[in-house]
Amino acid sequence: MTISLKNIEKSFKTDTVLDGVSLSVDTGETLVLFGPSGAGKTVLLRLIAGVIEPEAGEIWVNGVNMDGVEPEDRGIGMAFQNFALFPHMDAFANIASPLTARRQSKSVMRQTVDQVAKLLKIDHVLHHKPKELSNGQKQRTALARALAAQPSILLLDDPLRNVDAKLRFEMRLELPRLLKDQNATVIYVTQDYKEAMALGHRIAVMSNHGIQQIGTPEDIYLRPANIEIARLFGDPVINLLSVRPERGANGVVVNLSDTPIEMAAGFEATIGTDCVLGLRPEALHFVPEGTPGAIPVEVETETPLNEKTVTLALTARKREIMVSRPAGSPGPSRGRAYLLVDAGQALLFDRESGARIAPSTHNGLQEDVA
Numbered sequence: 001m002t003i004s005l006k007n008i009e010k011s012f013k014t015d016t017v018l019d020g021v022s023l024s025v026d027t028g029e030t031l032v033l034f035g036p037s038g039a040g041k042t043v044l045l046r047l048i049a050g051v052i053e054p055e056a057g058e059i060w061v062n063g064v065n066m067d068g069v070e071p072e073d074r075g076i077g078m079a080f081q082n083f084a085l086f087p088h089m090d091a092f093a094n095i096a097s098p099l100t101a102r103r104q105s106k107s108v109m110r111q112t113v114d115q116v117a118k119l120l121k122i123d124h125v126l127h128h129k130p131k132e133l134s135n136g137q138k139q140r141t142a143l144a145r146a147l148a149a150q151p152s153i154l155l156l157d158d159p160l161r162n163v164d165a166k167l168r169f170e171m172r173l174e175l176p177r178l179l180k181d182q183n184a185t186v187i188y189v190t191q192d193y194k195e196a197m198a199l200g201h202r203i204a205v206m207s208n209h210g211i212q213q214i215g216t217p218e219d220i221y222l223r224p225a226n227i228e229i230a231r232l233f234g235d236p237v238i239n240l241l242s243v244r245p246e247r248g249a250n251g252v253v254v255n256l257s258d259t260p261i262e263m264a265a266g267f268e269a270t271i272g273t274d275c276v277l278g279l280r281p282e283a284l285h286f287v288p289e290g291t292p293g294a295i296p297v298e299v300e301t302e303t304p305l306n307e308k309t310v311t312l313a314l315t316a317r318k319r320e321i322m323v324s325r326p327a328g329s330p331g332p333s334r335g336r337a338y339l340l341v342d343a344g345q346a347l348l349f350d351r352e353s354g355a356r357i358a359p360s361t362h363n364g365l366q367e368d369v370a
């Protein structure tokens with residue numbers, strides 16, 4: 001089942017929420033809608049579900065225009081933020097409700113409910129009524145109900161929002177497997193970039209009434225369309241430093257701590273312009289003094305996190321740089337140190353517009369931007 005949106009426009013009174021949104025989702029694909037609160041993610045799901053109507057544009061499901069098709073006739077499963085559980089039924093009956101309606105046999109029903117309940121870690125509360133469930137459990141019950149129905153199209157609105165960090169981590173690993181088994185076409189809303197990267201075959205980044213960028217998690221992380229998107233993905237956040245590229249001995253360079261960093265090929269057009277250099281904390285590496293191209297810095301603090309160690313360092317002009325390295329790997333905890341930049345991962349943005357500057361290839365063409 002495919003979904004295709006063409007130039008969708010939606011306003012509430014005078015407030016424009018979506019201004020010309022187009023996207024398509026393939027059969028079996030999980031597309032994540034990611035963006036800040038109020039970006040219009042829920043509104044987009046509700047439009048696809050048919051609960052509200054767009055002012056303009058078209059919604060196609062599997063090649064059929066949904067204009068005038070009632071929500072219940074669209075064959076779409078949903079789990080929305082407000083749970084919408086039946087209060088008089090226990091969690092089991094809630095999850096089983098779409099199967100009951102389809103007159104599934106008791107044993108198939110039991111098996112399906114048990115499987116999703118186990119996966120979502122609510123198998124111990126199946127006999128609880130909604131009022132006896134925590135918000136996180138209610139949310140997982142609603143998600144379990146949507147999954148148990150095994151619809152070909154599934155719209156999931158931030159289904160792990162109220163779930164604690166540890167469980168979310170586990171779900172990020174488990175959910176893609178289940179969705180793959182079901183071969184469902186999924187649109188999944190989240191505000192958590194790690195969830196977006198773990199679950200999405202592609203991610204659509206929404207803000208300012210539309211989709212700012214759509215691409216694979218790798219595209220978005222390594223080739224963000226602009227500074228705003230670069231900042232939304234990654235923890236610690238990407239380092240952003242004002243620079244003016246110059247011509248160096250072997251191509252274009254930018255200066256940090258009075259040391260030239262050689263950029264990858266293709267940035268000649270940026271020479272002398274005001275740019276912002278984007279360096280992911282993991283694209284910086286501590287190296288011994290005297291390593292060619294290394295930048296001198298002063299290490300201020302070191303913070304051990306679970307799987308990585310994050311170091312705050314200052315350049316000669318007291319600009320802050322965050323460096324991240326795998327936990328347990330050696331690195332300085334204070335004082336003078338030297339950093340080598342992975343030039344292939346260094347990004348340049350136009351300082352005025354914030355747009356990423358794509359390097360031109362040797363034949364003068366720009367790289368493909370998603």
Ligand SMILES: Nc1ncnc2c1ncn2[C@@H]1O[C@H](COP(=O)(O)OP(=O)(O)OP(=O)(O)O)[C@@H](O)[C@H]1O
Nearest residue numbers: 012015017035036037038039040041042043044191
């Ligand atoms: N029925 C409505 N009437 C008026 N305004 C609405 C209505 N539904 C949504 N909006 C507005 O549309 C905008 C987008 O809302 P939406 O719920 O889609 O955001 P979101 O991206 O899903 O945010 P969150 O991540 O917080 O759920 C908001 O400014 C909201 O106030």
